[in-house]
Amino acid sequence: MSERRIIDISQVLRPGMPNWPGEPEFGYTRKAEISDECPVNTGEVVMSTHAGTHADAPLHYHAEGVDSAASELSAYVGECVVYDARNAIDAVTAEDIEWDELEGAKRVLFRTYDRFPRAEWNSRFSAIDHEVVERLGNQGVVLIGTDTPSLDPMTSKTMDAHHAVRRHDMRILEGLVLQDVAEGRYELVALPLPIEGADASPVRAILRELP
Numbered sequence: 001m002s003e004r005r006i007i008d009i010s011q012v013l014r015p016g017m018p019n020w021p022g023e024p025e026f027g028y029t030r031k032a033e034i035s036d037e038c039p040v041n042t043g044e045v046v047m048s049t050h051a052g053t054h055a056d057a058p059l060h061y062h063a064e065g066v067d068s069a070a071s072e073l074s075a076y077v078g079e080c081v082v083y084d085a086r087n088a089i090d091a092v093t094a095e096d097i098e099w100d101e102l103e104g105a106k107r108v109l110f111r112t113y114d115r116f117p118r119a120e121w122n123s124r125f126s127a128i129d130h131e132v133v134e135r136l137g138n139q140g141v142v143l144i145g146t147d148t149p150s151l152d153p154m155t156s157k158t159m160d161a162h163h164a165v166r167r168h169d170m171r172i173l174e175g176l177v178l179q180d181v182a183e184g185r186y187e188l189v190a191l192p193l194p195i196e197g198a199d200a201s202p203v204r205a206i207l208r209e210l211p
């Protein structure tokens with residue numbers, strides 16, 4: 001019996017990683033140090049809830065939405081389609097998509113980057129048009145993921161794609177690293193941490209090849 005290959009699609013969390021302008025910088029600080037008096041190392045992590053690869057909780061885009069701790073997990077585990085949307089400019093629109101390839105999909109992860117921008121923040125990432133979200137919701141999709149920092153454009157005040165997600169009670173993953181993933185179907189596992197009151201949570205996102 002061969003083990004199914006695991007593909008890690010998570011960003012490495014490190015000081016200096018690309019971060020939403022104005023949000024707290026990621027930091028890990030060593031607290032206790034192993035020494036003659038102390039048997040262990042311990043640490044403290046500081047980060048924005050939208051840093052790195054993360055799951056938005058409904059609370060992020062709706063005042064009465066559930067937080068990360070109360071989020072049901074079923075959307076975050078199961079079969080998904082990785083869809084190559086590198087042809088899109090500024091936003092992935094309904095016209096950019098070969099809809100046949102998404103037939104029957106429950107989870108859809110959009111790849112928009114050729115190479116993931118590890119070194120610097122990129123303000124002009126490709127959003128996902130709200131019509132695409134609406135159509136995926138109508139089709140029964142439960143989770144939408146993207147390799148960019150947000151489904152909506154960086155300067156959006158209306159958050160149309162996020163609100164379309166809310167209307168269909170779907171879940172969102174952002175900041176996925178899909179540059180080394182071939183288009184196709186996989187098993188996804190990307191669980192938010194149960195942080196009480198949190199509007200989003202980091203996830204360790206992986207894909208497994210299907211049997």
Ligand SMILES: N[C@@H](CC(=O)c1ccccc1NC=O)C(=O)O
Binds near residue numbers: 050056060149152156
């Ligand atoms: N939409 C982004 C986050 C976002 O919009 C944001 C994150 C941090 C600070 C400000 C943000 N938006 C401000 O208008 C996301 O869902 O991750």
Ligand SMILES: [Zn+2]
Binds near residue numbers: 049200
């Ligand atoms: Zn987010």
Ligand SMILES: [Zn+2]
Binds near residue numbers: 056149151172
């Ligand atoms: Zn978001």
